[in-house]
Amino acid sequence: MSSVKLGESLVQPTKILCVGRNYLEHIQELNNAIPDQMVVFSKPPSSITTQLQSFHQEPLHYEGEICFLVSEGRLSAVGVGLDLTKRELQSRLKSKGLPWERAKAFDGSALFSRFIPLEGLKIEQLEIELFINCVRVQKGSVTQMMYPPQTIVDELSTFTTLCDGDIIMTGTPQGVGEVHPSDVFLARLKEADKTLIEIEWVAH
Numbered sequence: 373m374s375s376v377k378l379g380e381s382l383v384q385p386t387k388i389l390c391v392g393r394n395y396l397e398h399i400q401e402l403n404n405a406i407p408d409q410m411v412v413f414s415k416p417p418s419s420i421t422t423q424l425q426s427f428h429q430e431p432l433h434y435e436g437e438i439c440f441l442v443s444e445g446r447l448s449a450v451g452v453g454l455d456l457t458k459r460e461l462q463s464r465l466k467s468k469g470l471p472w473e474r475a476k477a478f479d480g481s482a483l484f485s486r487f488i489p490l491e492g493l494k495i496e497q498l499e500i501e502l503f504i505n506c507v508r509v510q511k512g513s514v515t516q517m518m519y520p521p522q523t524i525v526d527e528l529s530t531f532t533t534l535c536d537g538d539i540i541m542t543g544t545p546q547g548v549g550e551v552h553p554s555d556v557f558l559a560r561l562k563e564a565d566k567t568l569i570e571i572e573w574v575a576h
Contacts, residue, residue, distance in 0.1 A: 512545025
C-alpha cells in the first residue's frame with residue numbers, strides 16, 4: 373500500500389516530507405528545544421498503510437496531522453494523517469545525536485484519509501481534531517503553526533524537488549500518546565466549524 377486517494381484516483385507519492393516541532397505546545401509537552409530552523413524528516417512510500425498498529429517492535433505513539441498533496445510544486449489537496457512513532461527508540465537516538473528515521477520511517481508508520489482539492493478552501497482556517505474512544509485528544513489549526521503550509525513548501529523547495537503526488541505532513545499539536553489495541557481513532561479535518569473529512573481507524 374504505497375498510494376493515497378484523491379477523489380476516486382490513486383496517487384503514488386515519491387516521498388513523504390514531515391515537519392517536526394511545528395506547534396509550540398507539542399514542543400513543550402515532549403520537553404524539546406524550540407528549533408532555530410524548520411525540523412524536517414522523511415518517510416518512504418512503503419510507510420503508507422491503512423492498518424493502525426499499536427506495536428512494531430515496541431509500543432507506538434500517535435501524532436495527528438494536517439497533510440497536503442503537492443502538484444506542480446504547489447499545495448493542491450488536503451487531508452489528515454497519523455504519524456506513528458517509536459517514542460522510546462526516538463528518545464534513545466536523539467540522546468545520542470543520531471537520526472530518527474528508524475523511529476519514524478518504518479513500514480506502517482503513516483496513515484492518511486482521502487485527500488480533497490484545496491480549491492475554494494481557506495488554508496488558514498483549516499484545523500484537525502483527533503478523538504480516541506470518543507474523547508478528544510488533539511486539536512490544532514494552521515494559525516497555531518510556527519511554520520504555516522506555504523512557508524513549509526518554500527523551505528522544502530530550497531533543498532529538494534517536490535514531485536507530483538508527494539505528501540507534506542505539517543506537524544502535530546499537543547496531545548500525543550500511546551496507541552492501545554482496540555482503540556477507536558476518529559480524525560476530522562475542519563474548515564472553521566465545517567467538517568470536510570472524517571475517518572476512523574481501529575488499532576490492532
